[in-house]
Amino acid sequence: MKVAYWPGCVSRGFTPELHGAMAKVAPALGIELIELNRANCSGCGVIAEHSQELADSLNARTFALAQKEIEQGADLMMNICSTCQGAQSECQERLDASAAYRAEVNKHLTPEGLEYAKGIVNKNFLWVLVEELGLEELGKLVKRPLTDLRVGPFYGCYIVRPTDRIGIDDEHPRDSYLELVIETLGGTVVDYAGAQKCCGFPISLMQPDTSFKMAGRHLGDAKDAEADCLVTPCPLCHLNLDMQQPVVSKAVGRDLQMPVLHLPQMVGLALGMSPKELGLSKHVVKPTSVIDWSTSVVGAVGALSAA
């Protein structure tokens, strides 16, 4: 499978371990990444808040670049950020709905010979895992099942709401894919209140106290449910849940110590890659120092070597 790959800004900024882990994991899954390094920020919803036409034009530009790769043989466009997915889906919804509006937006792209044609398929890595690769195929690739690892899913708002825009229906229960992937990789899903709530990141510079208490509540709920770690397909959630966790702990008056994995990292661990090559040492709350890998994940490695 070949994908026109939009990594987003944060995965190459403050969560470089995400971009790195994706690059490591993709070949192991048989995914060839054609990086869209000329594409632009999705606007994370804020540019759309500033000007709808600007956000729609910028994302139409990214889509048009991806469609050039699709013409050259890529199967679809892929992103690794819930927020990019949501912001891009919002623009795509407007662009696809009206030929007249699309033509107006496309005028901004014509000087460079770009044009967005209705109907691009743009999927987050999570959706690619379930819908393109398939859970059965993913399961076959597992070398080190996440046995005994208790994982709390954390989706990020942009990838689960609004359900019709995000394409969640009976055939595509995308709001349960993280659970399905955790189970496929051999882990145990932890049921806790925060899985589809907001991490608070969007207001971290406007209302820091509310923002950090949001993150703290979900991390605390996961801890109460005895999660070993969380996993998220959203690097912005990761910033509030992991990078800010020392501040978040203070805001809620609780020592949280909850590691948060990026989705490709969790997949990589199950595929047998080492925590270090997946960039786990770059996390603020180091999963390697909190999870006892010898009894949880690594327990299965013994089984593997015995086999």
Next chain:
Amino acid sequence: MSSTETTNDGASTKVEGLQEFTLRLRRYDPESGKPAYYEEFTIELEPHRSVLDGILQAKNDEDGSIGIRCSCRAAICGSCGTRINDKPGLACHTHLDEALKRSKDGKITVEPLGNMPVIKDLIVDMDAVHWKKQARVTPWLLPSEPLPEREHIVPREAMVDVTQSMACIQCGACVSDCLSMEIDPLFVGPAALAKTYRFVGDPRDARHQQRLNDLAQDPHGLYACTHCFNCIEACPKGVAPMSQIMRLRRIASQDHHIVDRNNGERHEMAIVNSVKKYGTLNEANMIPDSYGGKLHPASARAMLASLPVITKALLRRKVTPKSALFHPKSPDQAQIKRIYREVGEREQRLEHNLYITQPDEDPAEIAAHEAHVAAAAAREAAAKPGVDQTGAGA
């Protein structure tokens, strides 16, 4: 009462088309001094009937003390807002079969709306939260004086634009699941902000600037929405409160140039300008730019507060001094800047609201329909051999 039984022996007398459903209602009477509990009721109705019909059957047949507020039963009055299987909505607007499909254990759980105190069972105190917040935003028209002698003359499109926010039936479903309000109960919330757009979008109102400034400066106002989409998902009438909040922000910053003390406008511009300059977000500049620039005292305070986080990020090699100080520009930055310029030069903002403009009809669907009509006409013509077919289409 045998209401907790999931099977019903009386089912032998079942009328055709009826189906048995188990409702699990959250019961709570603050005056009883007892804690809340869940009670199950088995009801029998056609699957297309509403959850409200189910609750009323349980109330009629089994326990008259079940507390539920309802009136129109047709998704107009907004009285029966409840949480059904963890999602807020109208009990009268949720079919039993749909609710069952969303259930994890084959039972339909009905709870009172969130973020508001419970009066009894499924009835919440709307006065304490919802109506108080509505009153906070001056929910009536403040026209310019003197009033016109007769009616206000306004462009039709302007009124069409506010119909979306006017569709609100004050059911409280969006307030129930507002994630900002869950943490900050003082947040003015989605319903009241959607109501604000109803007046800020109305050309007859003369206080747009004051309304926006008031809410932009309020720490629990315009910029306390965390963009979680829960209100859009919750609303049974398509009001999309969060979309109205984004429009309020757009008008506040772009049309009225309101610079607020919550960094809302500065944060918006920090992101907009970063993409204009680099094509991507330069996260290292987000704090200083959102707090008034690198030299602003508020920036220095924020950076100082973030110092432990920054230090840790550097120590873990998440961020390197080079990546923090030098942000690469997109190779196509000239294109991106041109798009910014072209959009900025428009006299009137180009917006596309799908609530008002329905999606284009699908050409494939239209073609299929036309083919179907043509085929039917041909069949009809063939069945009447006496008619002169050459003149039929003239």
